[in-house]
Amino acid sequence: EAQVTQNPRYLITVTGKKLTVTCSQNMNHEYMSWYRQDPGLGLRQIYYSMNVEVTDKGDVPEGYKVSRKEKRNFPLILESPSPNQTSLYFCASSLDRGSNIQYFGAGTRLSVL
């Protein structure tokens, strides 16, 4: 089954404790991205990757890191989480940026205390 898998689905952590949210897709997609979704602000792109070892900032990259060492995986790293990073996070992938039919993971609800 074609899917984008995110883990964990729910995470409660404390300020400053490094965490990683994993994302994996099995569709051989080149393009992957991370979004956060907040009430009244909609979906905002954090980082994206056009292919292996090619990543770039989205609209709200501050406080986040990503890597793309393999085509299928695109983890999101919060080196020192802060309460303003409490949000619902989605990983998405598409065949390429141009097609833009994006497939989303189930989401990770993060609370930073």
Add this chain to the structure above:
Amino acid sequence: QKEVEQNSGPLSVPEGAIASLNCTYSDRGSQSFFWYRQYSGKSPELIMSIYSNGDKEDGRFTAQLNKASQYVSLLIRDSQPSDSATYLCAVTNAGNNRKLIWGLGTSLAVNP
């Protein structure tokens, strides 16, 4: 800043009626247009894509695109309570960037 605007709603329609959702965009060079449905707490899922002026139908859903007026709409015929969700409009901007710009979504409630 390129924008995509939607009425936040909630849009309330009775079961069996036609729900009409609208979206306007500011980038005249936009080329690709998408409607995603998002249930509360769930991830967005694509329901329609449209690339040229006119109507595109898929089951109970019809997407309408008017590039001259810079709007795209989604019609849902025979609305069902299961259609109650937030509908997100997304537009690809012009040029090599092909960045996807998202609207904030319209909340639809279909009442039995």
